Amino acid sequence: DFAALAKKYSQDESNAQEGGDLDYFSRGRMVAPFETAAFGLAPGEISDLVKTEFGYHIIKVTDRKPAIVRPVTDPDVYKEIESALLREQAEIQAAQHAEALAAAAKTPQELDGAAASRGLRVEESGFFARGGMIEGLGPQSPVSMAAFDLADNTVSAPIAGPTGRVVFYVSGKQDAYVPKLDEVRSRVRDDLIQDRAMALARQRAETLAAQLKPAANFQAAAKGAGLEAVATEPIARDAVIPNIGRSPEIEAMAFASAVGTVSNAISTPQGAAIVKVVSKQEVSPADYAMAKDQFRMEMLGERRSRFYQAYMEKARAKMKIDIDPEALKRAIG
Incomplete structure (x- = not known):
């Protein structure tokens, strides 16, 4: 079962839970190596390993539709134009926010303060190898290369990657070595603890969602539960959400719901989230x-x-x- 294996082993946070399903796409939508491999397969065929700038991929083509040219008066085409415009606007805003954040922070302490004032949180990655995977940023992040050329405790310029723009600093370096068995055992234990913590976080979020849905004041109700409701700028489809990253589940809920709707608990890489749709911005x-x-x-x-x-x-x-x-x-x- 290809989808079951993708859910189990894929490191792509954007669609692993969907079994790796990318829906239909046309030429020009994917990077060249991926596109060449995908369009060279017949329905039902599975590719060899395909390397792109985002990592390694195994592709299965499940169906193929004849290519068509749709008129711009088609409502679906209008929606695609609308999504493209919103995504472009969101990318411009994200670049501006990242540049402003980097300009306001020249030291790690300043970065912590500047991030907090914008509703963001500085997260520690742990050690990683040159070109290796960084937790939260995914495989093939350019940060994993740039970090090795940056002096310790120097705040970087914004770097664009698969999960969005990143501003970071290097808090320390460690010489490469082969880990001992005890270290690996400890890591496995930490992973099990993390899995349990994630499950507990979702259980708590489900309980909180039931309390927040009928609340007249969402922020006050969240504060009463010991949490802080974080407001975001308007986001487009496939945008990076602050403190969360890309989340198809949150995106699907937000764009399908009316203003004022409060979600159930939604699993995220950091635990769980409860989302309230405050406003929607239409393309003029x-x-x-x-x-x-x-x-x-x-x-x-x-x-x-x-x-x-x-x-x-x-x-x-x-x-x-x-x-x-x-x-x-x-x-x-």
Whole structure:
């Protein structure tokens, strides 16, 4: 069962719980190595290991739909334009917030204060290897390379990665070594404790959700329960949520719910969250009009790209290639 194995072993926090399901996607939506492998498979086929900038992947194609060009008057196309605009606006805002955070913090102490004033929390990663996985940031994060070139206790510039922008400092370095059995045993114990803590956090969140749903004042009710309700800036689909990261579960709840709705407990990498939808921001007709022509050109460009690729594949199939051994030998020395 491919989906069950993905849930068990995948390190991709964005869709592991969905069994690795990426839904339908067209050419140009994924990085090149992933796209090439995916579109080279027939339904039911499974790829070999595929390496991209985000890590290693195993792809299974479950279905394929004929390519179509949809008119911009299609309501679904409108929603895609709306989501793209909101995502672009969110990315711009995220970049601005990250730059402002880095500008306000030149020391670790200043970073703690600047983060707290923005409703953020500085988290400690623990030791990691150059190019290795960092808990909370996922595999292939550029932070795992940049950290080794940064002086201790120096606050970095914002670095964009798969989970969003990161501002960090190196609190210490440790020489590489092979861990002893006792250290591994302790880590396993810590993992078991963490799993239990996560389960308890969800149980507590479920109890709190029942108390917060009918509350007239969400923030006051949360404070009365010993918690602090953290408000975010408007977020778009597939955006990074402060203190949480990307969460398909929270996103699905927020975009499907009316303003004022309070969620049930939602599991997150840090434990559990209870979400209240405070407001929604719609894309204005002016923004839609500005993006419509650009979206049309992108769709036409995608269609031309598919046509050109199909043409070249057919052309290559008809070509007869003769190799001159002597000329090849002279060319490569």
